[in-house]
Amino acid sequence: MKAIAKTRPEAGIEIIDMKEPSPGAHEVVYSLGAAAICGSDLTMYRWDNWAPGTVKPLPVVLGHEMSGTVVAVGKGVEAFKPGDRISAETHISCGKCWYCRNDRSHVCSNMVLFGHNVNGCFSEFGLINERAVWKIESDVPLELAAMMEPLGVAMRGAEAVDLQDQPVAIIGAGPIGQMVAAVASTRGAQNIIVIEPCPGRRKLALEVGADVAIDPGAEDPVRAILELTDGIGVEVVIDCSGSVDAIIDSIRYTRTCGHLVMIGNPHVPITIDGLRDIVHKELHIQGHFGRRIWQTWGRTEAFALKYPEKLARIATARYPLIRGHEAFEKALDGTQGKILLLPS
Ligand SMILES: [Zn+2]
Ligand SMILES: [Zn+2]
The missing domain is CATH 3.40.50.720 (NAD(P)-binding Rossmann-like Domain)
Structure with missing residues (x-):
């Protein structure tokens, strides 16, 4: 399958071929519905500011704003099954630290970032720890569901x-x-x-x-x-x-x-x-840093259902994953809303 990855500690991205993932314990494998390019993906592309100190180990598949459909689950996964429609939280928490135990897992002390420290979602199939999976219970379209993660950031700002x-x-x-x-x-x-x-x-x-x-x-x-x-x-x-x-x-x-x-x-x-x-x-x-887990997510899904036209208007361009270079160049020109990446 094709994926958009950061392979070297320098500016740019690469479209690579890789094996489809299979789930280990507590992991979920999904087929991508849609993904969206984030400002942080652009920092990783340019390889400036915080990227060199934060994005590791390389190579890593980029991307963290996504929706998809579960195709396989690993041992111990009970909350999700093949066919479930999902989105994902970027802040993958440990579940054990003081913050996780006190309902602040979005600022977990041992946080691992999806698409920064573990492979992200710019690939036809992806894998994520079940702790970071949000099950979409409504019929919100997958393209809009891919925008729920950044919408959650905006929502925390607007609800503060x-x-x-x-x-x-x-x-x-x-x-x-x-x-x-x-x-x-x-x-x-x-x-x-x-x-x-x-x-x-x-x-x-x-x-x-x-x-x-x-x-x-x-x-x-x-x-x-x-x-x-x-x-x-x-x-x-x-x-x-x-x-x-x-x-x-x-x-x-x-x-x-x-x-x-x-x-x-x-x-x-x-x-x-x-x-x-x-x-x-x-x-x-x-x-505010990220979304409250999972309080913000319920409200983002409700917003996507109630105001789909507002969210859809913000998605200004769509590209297949294999045209990732063009998609990133478009995003880097600073004139767009959200740019969506779709499986080929
Ligand atoms: Zn983002
Ligand atoms: Zn934690």
């Missing part, structure tokens, strides 16, 4: 603070920012303002739920947002960009006593003027 009747700013309208706009629009937010340099992504964010889209290259987001909010600013900022400058700017247009929710990953240190702004403005800053 009550958005009812509140103005919200979303920094970055890549796929996660688009999903945050989509979720926020279903949670009663009064004015959803997206900040995004790419025109196609601004347009898409408006289509799935944003009310206003600001081009930070054409106007100063601080001034624009203060103008839109009678000079008071927004109650909630949800950063999906990890852009240090944009995050520092956001402190100026967040209301006093407001919230900064961070789900993007900054790759360089952030210096905030003496942190005084945070104290004097009584800002609430919170980060």
Whole structure:
């Protein structure tokens, strides 16, 4: 079978031939329904930032956002059987550490990442530990189910603070920012303002739920947002960009006593003027890493069922796995929503 893999510690990917997996104890083998390219896959492609220290051992099959159908299960697997439709959690937990024992397995101390430390899902058949398998009980289509993992990240960002009747700013309208706009629009937010340099992504964010889209290259987001909010600013900022400058700017247009929710990953240190702004403005800053297991997953599946058109709109291109190079190049150009990979 074909797979998209990282074989060498340098930029790029390879389409490789490999043997179909067979399940060991507590493992599930599935045939791929659909997979989606994540921003973290692009970091691994470029082999910059955290990738060289985190992605090991090589070679590794990339990909962690997926849906599929179980074809075989190993010894000891009782919760899944051939024919079950599944998606998967990227954070594969140990089940034994303090966090796992205290209902925080999404931040397990011994976390193994699907598609980073063990083979991922960019292959026609894949294998995953049963601890990371989510059984799809509804008839949500497999293409949408492949987007539930990133949707879960967006959902945690959009659910972190009550958005009812509140103005919200979303920094970055890549796929996660688009999903945050989509979720926020279903949670009663009064004015959803997206900040995004790419025109196609601004347009898409408006289509799935944003009310206003600001081009930070054409106007100063601080001034624009203060103008839109009678000079008071927004109650909630949800950063999906990890852009240090944009995050520092956001402190100026967040209301006093407001919230900064961070789900993007900054790759360089952030210096905030003496942190005084945070104290004097009584800002609430919170980060979210992945999905609560399995609380978030039930809600992502419900969202995919209730708003399939919003989620489908965010999938802007589809490629067969064997055209993985083209798919990655398309994703790297920074103009798209989610890019889906389908078995050949
Ligand atoms: Zn991802
Ligand atoms: Zn653990």
